Structure formats: C-alpha cells, structure tokens
Amino acid sequence: MDPHHGGHGHSGGGHAMGTHNMAVVGDRRIYLSHLPMFMSPHNAQVILEATFVRNGKSVDDVYFADRAAHPPLRFYTLRPEEFSLDELFAAGRPRAQFKATVFRGHLEKSGEEIDGLSDIDVRVKQVVHAHTFEGIDKLATLSHVLFGAEDRLFLAHLISKPPDFDQILSVSVTGDRPTDEALTQGATVEVPGRPNQAANRLKAGESVPARWKVLGAHEFHDVKLSVRAELYFEEGELASAVDSPRLFQQTAEEKKAGFT
Numbered sequence: 001m002d003p004h005h006g007g008h009g010h011s012g013g014g015h016a017m018g019t020h021n022m023a024v025v026g027d028r029r030i031y032l033s034h035l036p037m038f039m040s041p042h043n044a045q046v047i048l049e050a051t052f053v054r055n056g057k058s059v060d061d062v063y064f065a066d067r068a069a070h071p072p073l074r075f076y077t078l079r080p081e082e083f084s085l086d087e088l089f090a091a092g093r094p095r096a097q098f099k100a101t102v103f104r105g106h107l108e109k110s111g112e113e114i115d116g117l118s119d120i121d122v123r124v125k126q127v128v129h130a131h132t133f134e135g136i137d138k139l140a141t142l143s144h145v146l147f148g149a150e151d152r153l154f155l156a157h158l159i160s161k162p163p164d165f166d167q168i169l170s171v172s173v174t175g176d177r178p179t180d181e182a183l184t185q186g187a188t189v190e191v192p193g194r195p196n197q198a199a200n201r202l203k204a205g206e207s208v209p210a211r212w213k214v215l216g217a218h219e220f221h222d223v224k225l226s227v228r229a230e231l232y233f234e235e236g237e238l239a240s241a242v243d244s245p246r247l248f249q250q251t252a253e254e255k256k257a258g259f260t
Contacts, residue, residue: 018042020085021107023232024076025168027067028152030060031128032078034085035234038133038162038241044085045159047128047147052102053121062116063102070104074231075168076114077107080122089130096124129156129186129215136160142194142201146173146187146212149180155189155225157201163239165198165253168232175223178212186215189225198235198253202227233257 018041022032034046052059067076080100087095101118103111129145138161145156157167178187189212194200202208206227211220235251 017082017084019082020046020080022048022078022080023168024063024078024102025154025170025231026148026152027064029149030063031147031154032122033156033166033168033232035077035237036133036159036166037237038164041085043134044089044130044132045156046085046088046130047145047156048088049125049128049147051123051125052117053123054116059116059120062114066104066114066117073105074229076105077103077111078122079103079107086132088124089127093124093127098122126184133159133161138164139196142191142196144169144189146178146189147183149183154231155202158188159238160196162241163198163235164196165201165233165235165238167201167230167234169202169204169230170228172226172228173223174226176221177223178214178221182214187212188215189223191225198251201233201253202230203257204228204230230257233259 020042021035023035025031025033030050030052032048032050034044036042036045052063063076067073078100080098083095083098099119100122102114102120104114105111128147139158143158145158146153147156148154151172153171153173155169155171157165159166189210191202191208191210194208202225204227208225209222210225211222213220233254235253236249
C-alpha cells in the first residue's frame with residue numbers, strides 16, 4: 001500500500017471521513033496545517049492554531065522542548081483520529097478537539113513518535129484559514145496565507161487548482177506589516193509579478209516586495225518579505241486531481257529542496 005494512502009486513509013459514506021495528517025510548526029505557538037490532496041476527503045486547505053493536552057494538562061512544553069533539542073529538523077507531523085475535515089471549519093464548528101499522536105519528522109516517511117505526545121487531546125484555539133478546492137480558479141500570482149504572531153511569522157502557499165504545491169515558510173516582514181489582531185482575522189499575501197508555480201516559489205534567503213490584505217478586504221498594504229527557512233514543501237501529491245502514479249513520485253523540486 002502506498003504510504004500516503006496508509007496515512008491519509010478514508011472510509012466511505014455521505015461524510016468525508018478520513019485520517020487528516022497535518023504538518024506541525026511553531027516553537028512558541030503551535031500551528032497545524034492539513035496535508036491536502038485534490039481528492040475527497042482531503043480536498044481542503046486548513047490551518048489551525050492549537051494546544052496539546054494530556055490527562056487534562058497542557059503538554060505544549062513537551063513539544064517545544066523536543067523541537068529545541070532537534071534544531072535541524074524543519075517540521076513535525078501529527079496523525080489525528082478519523083473525522084470529517086469540514087467539522088473543523090463548518091458553520092458552528094462542531095469539532096474543536098480531537099485525539100492525535102505527534103511525530104518528529106514526517107510520519108509517512110520514517111517519522112518517530114514523541115514520548116508524552118501519543119494519544120493526546122488536540123484543542124483548536126482558532127481556525128487560521130480554511131477553504132475547499134471546489135469552485136475556485138487557479139491563482140496566477142504567487143499567493144500565501146500569513147499567520148503567526150510577533151516575531152514568529154509563517155507563510156503557507158495558497159493552494160487552488162492542480163498542478164499546485166504545498167509549502168510553509170518561516171518569514172520576517174517589514175514595512176506596513178499586519179498587527180496580531182489583523183492576523184487573527186485572516187491575512188493573505190501575494191508577490192506581484194511572480195508566477196504561481198513551484199519552480200518560482202519563495203526560497204530561504206530571499207527578500208522580495210509583496211503586499212497583504214485582510215481576508216475579504218480590498219485595501220492592500222506594501223511590505224518586504226524575508227524568508228528565513230522553508231519548513232515544508234510538497235509538490236507530487238498535488239500534481240493531479242485524480243489518483244495516478246504522478247501523485248506519489250518525488251519531483252525534481254522536492255529533491256532540490258531536500259524533502260525526501
């Protein structure tokens with residue numbers, strides 16, 4: 001069985017039940033980014049701020065300490081219990097908590113379970129961003145979701161139509177940067193003149209002019225983005241809207257980026 005199907009399994013039925021694996025980033029706050037595909041039940045981009053709880057007590061510090069002990073590692077992952085992804089962002093938010101196990105590295109690629117972070121409760125503090133891939137147009141300009149707080153800011157590539165890619169960056173922002181309050185309302189960033197293709201994505205060490213706005217607003221604010229690190233990158237699993245061999249082949253861009 002393909003490892004992605006093994007980790008991103010799903011059952012039949014009227015609701016899109018599945019095991020929705022997530023990337024975990026952050027060393028002061030915890031952010032979860034669903035690892036999507038262009039097929040049900042994984043066809044949505046969802047970013048959450050969360051806290052980890054075991055036996056009623058926070059174990060966020062267990063995660064933060066493990067990150068501090070493994071500085072070269074770019075990201076962690078999380079395998080949750082099976083549920084319908086839209087329960088996290090549908091009207092009324094019927095689900096704000098789920099069981100999960102946290103892994104050091106990619107759980108589908110030899111990631112290691114972390115002592116003290118198995119079968120924990122994940123409590124959702126806020127839905128940073130969520131959208132399904134149905135009925136949206138392919139974005140022509142490189143665009144992202146901006147999230148985080150204070151001096152710990154992240155960009156997640158805004159996913160639209162295949163072929164596309166998933167990416168999380170650690171960044172700094174100067175200029176007319178958003179307040180923490182604006183970030184909680186949802187902020188999107190675009191890089192004018194930059195085509196929305198994996199080969200043209202932002203990379204570590206780059207500094208580029210960009211502009212952001214609060215989700216749903218019309219006014220843009222000019223900023224300069226400086227990329228500290230590329231924390232996650234996946235292209236192959238977003239290559240197609242159908243289950244084909246292309247989905248699970250490592251791409252040239254992934255090899256160059258060191259995500260094996």
